[in-house]
Amino acid sequence: MTSGKHLRAAISTPDVRRIVAVTSFLLIAVLVVVGIFVLRNREIETKPWFAGYVDVTLAPPLAFETPTSAHTKNVLLSFIVADPANPCEPHWGTHYSLDQAGTLLDLDAKIAKLRKNGGRAAISFGGAASTELATSCIDLPSLQNAYQRVIDRYEVSTVDFDIEGDNLQDSVAGARRAQAVAQIQKDRADRGKPLDVWLTLPVSPRGLTDEGVAEIEQMLSEGVDLAGVNIMTMNYGASRIAGQSMLQASEAAAVAAHSQLGIIYQRAGLGLDDAAVWAKIGLTPMIGTNEITADVFTVQDATQFAEFAQSKNVGRMSQWSNNRDIQCATATLNPVIAPHTCSGVTQDNGVFSNILGEPFTDRFK
Template identity: 50%
Template structure:
């Protein structure tokens, strides 16, 4: 995520800054918003991003209550290294923390939002400027930079937006993970738990290899991640012909599978529901940076339904600054604006559509910890009586489109396959011939076998020879010979359709014969 238009700040004297910062610090001493989750599942929450330094300035402090009076959190962005490239936090290189308090009234505006019952998350990184982990020299120094921001704004949740050069820098990936683990340990000892979200780019097939390495490094360092927030935007050629909703839903499903493997390999097996709760999504509303990608209001409605149905833990959007129709003085809506969406919204707001059903706050989940689920580590046993499709057989071969059941999940073959585990823990979707469709639903039974009346075709006999195209009945099911055969039971075609000389007939085939 990025921004382009920036304020040209009027620089006040250092002495005035210090005075104002001291006054504001006293105000922030008593925090108005305190909500901690000590047990049960983490709440699902919505928080739109706000580009703090973009022009025109967005009045996030005014909040926006829904019909039930709920005011959503905001994610303020972006904290990066200062303009000299040192390990000193700044807002987009334009403002130090004191300068933002003095020139943007940022501290006061945050406090005003909290007085309405909403919370604030601060995002570090982004697409532009230098991410702190790329310039800080030690985990301790980086943890100190993070802590300066956390203490300044009394944060319990932070967002680490890792993209661009920072995503491709192994040294900073390791340093960041060590710093966050150290910071969480220190704050926990002080009774101040810190929730940490990673925000990473994604394509319909899931996280990139660089993105996965960021997650893996965090878990290896001992960091307890609150979740992984996906930038469901700017897919480019990977989107293919899919709508933005379909591409985003595919990205979420793919990453859900990847995250399950990553956590299991880290010794923290999680249930499917827990994994959905550890996922977040951030679409870029309206016109994306890729010209032919537009996330519409209908995409937003459908994605909200998808998010609620699956229990996605967090939904955000880029950005609240842009959540309005462009004016007539902005004729080229295919060019991304920091101040409008590029689509005709009428009176509708993307934030209203995407936040439906998300009434929690980030702070309510700050104390939640990740606990392994022993039941998730043990594969579920399959029962033929409650499986809608045949149970996967290592000795069988499966044609493209074949559906099977394995460990109480339904899979579909993407191409011919034999002997390859449907739930083989591969992180790239193209490394497996199986696509996970979803779980076996309660009350499901085997798919009914198509049968016809006795006498429609001759009964199969093991002692008879059959030529290609001959049709027979076996237990009432009609079959056609694919080549000459003798003694090969047609029933074997249900288990091994590729090597069987028989193929089941469809109702349409039989109807044509009876006409």
Template identity: 45%
Template sequence: MSRIRPATVSRFAGRRLSLPRLAASIVGMIVASASVFAAVVMPQLAPPISGAAAAQQWFAGYYDVTLESAEQLARSALEQTTGGAVLAFVVAAGDDDCTPTWGKAYTLDDAARLFELDRRVERMHREGTPVAVSFGGAINTELAAACADAESLAGAYRTVLDRYRLDVIDLDIEGDLLADTAATARRAAAVAALQAERRADDRPLDVWLTLPIAPYGLTPEGIEQVDALLSAGVEVAGVNGMTMNYGTDGTVASMSALSIDALTALAPQLADAWDRHAVDLPPGGVWSLIGATPMIGRNDVAGEVFTLDDARALNAFAKEHGVARMSMWSLNRDQTCGSNYPHPTVVSTGCSGIEQGGERFAALLDDGYSGTPGGRALDEGDGDVIADDPKTSPYPVWSSQMFYSSAVKVVWNGSVYMSKWWNEDGPTPDDPTLDVAGSAWSYLGPVLDSDTPFTLPQLPAGTYPDWSVSTLYNQGDRVMLDGSGYEARWWSQGQRPDRSVLDRDYSPWKLITPP
């Protein structure tokens, strides 16, 4: 999937697809060769329709973890998503650095510290929500290209799997990486080894392959990616087609019609691949191996717009055929662009580019998709509640006698909350009589065993004078209290500097954070 930052990136830059060109392309391939690829492009008999059982039909929209930071992302749409989430994208820290990162922008520890990703993923697990991580994407260096061998690559994958307690991964392979045979071989070997480890421990690992797709199905390079995994003995849960960016300029057919053509062509390609490798199809047949991911609203190709009606049509087709997995790019974009956005015809990472009239693409695409990967029971309700203790809690324990500014985090009844606006002496953060809109607090997730106790930054003794209740302080004065430094924002006397930790609006002090 593309991530447009700062310039638009297309999976098929410069490609334009029209019906005459598509027909000519198909005829040319048939005349030139009677190979397997020609048979794949023009299948003689479509696989029978059965598909995944309802319990195995699941929805999880892609969520770009790197788009925002700190409190903005921590209280973002991920907590309000319909269905589950595929967190994107884990890539290498550098061209030759096998360390997994989020989009090369954040380490895994950064993501936990800045926007509570570990906590939010654990919340999804405990609420029984499907969650997966996608490796790769359209930009940056994919781990399989950066890691020197299959063993180190498996170790990088394992780090992510263990940290987020995952049993579903998504391998997003596109662009130049499709033709990187060395990376393809390393990836297949590493994933096969991980599945063998999990199988020995009686733990599943579903592996989904996400690939570019055209109205005639997978490209030859895409088919080779499928073959590589199957040849290595990987149990492929399915192939997710990127039903987007076809290169039509919006003149050939609706995006839903093109997507339905693409999925219809994909089915016999996968049936043929499974047959070539002597792998049995699932009980539901080939359609239970298929996923679909449209790019909602404006696509990267000018003129291509996936509308709300397209979402309804694609969902209806998917349900009729038993398509196992539905997704979308992306949850971050599932809203109408605000009136201050000056370029409504330019693809945005934060909105769909079309008027949604209060509807959400996620709700339309996941209609009927209430199952789970493989039909497995998820970890709903799993995990111990850790008792509130000011000495061990990762944030201050909530008190009705304190003042809280927007974006302040607290602990209450074993959970972490973030304030949405300045408040004091209000209902408890977990007040069951208030809905999300009415509460001053957003629930982020449970307190974790891995959390470290909340502490204020400490300065060397004597760095600044100790604060005194009787001293008159002016703007810019600096003091110390209990080892922490504070700077006066305006004139004050007798007001404790440490109140500023929770009340950033009205305290005359601000905490000094060491560089």
């Protein structure tokens, strides 16, 4: 054993300098890593927001440009999909080009009026009924251009990708989508115009599907900074076990998806704490009668689900859809097929928006 006196004598001045330099470098590296982790958590510590989906092409059209309450002033306009005749051309629900929507639906003017009335709009790509652009547009620059044209035309800073059905099964399309979105997000960030990107994905009471998990992982691997993952708490069918209510199934789906998302971020080297993961969760019930008509999300379910969402401090609440937030004519209550322009349950007009939106502050971009 060497005494302290002899040890100090054995170490030269250059050695001391090297030790100090290495120690300082390691300390700086640790501080940088800690700083990045703290920054990531701080970036997602934004107050939660509410916005209902609006089916733009549905007739009769919803007058979203004149909000009826504080909870209907922020909307997710849906859906931008691929033109069946031109795979890289963005269309509103395969029915209207962007220019046609501006002329025939007065869409650009309505968005401007919404903003004048204190509201905000985001754009949702995809949906269940049509082909999402990345599925049909195999040329990456053309795909990026298609997304960019929509974002620029409507001057939005939040976009939503509703990926389900065949679009979700196509992993090659998922890779293209992730690459295009990552580049757009980076380009906008370089210009000081950040873009919030949400993924909207199907769930069962057991959580996200394998394909949904893969979609998130593709986005993260390409460097997309996801604002969050919005789960569609609806249409459970046989995945809802006997005796499990819609409310119970929806809460179970949220808890399971939260656990999955935490693991996904950890695998990606972007570990988040429990609260930070909840801040990246969005919840979207289909109000009233679902497409699987045995699944009915009631006004009482909405009240308790909003309380659950608030208790978890989720990042977002939405609903499908504002077009449906009205009571049907008595003859069509409890319909065999879920209606598009009413809920199918007994309700006051706009009650779902008011209940689901009430706990959430106005931080929608």
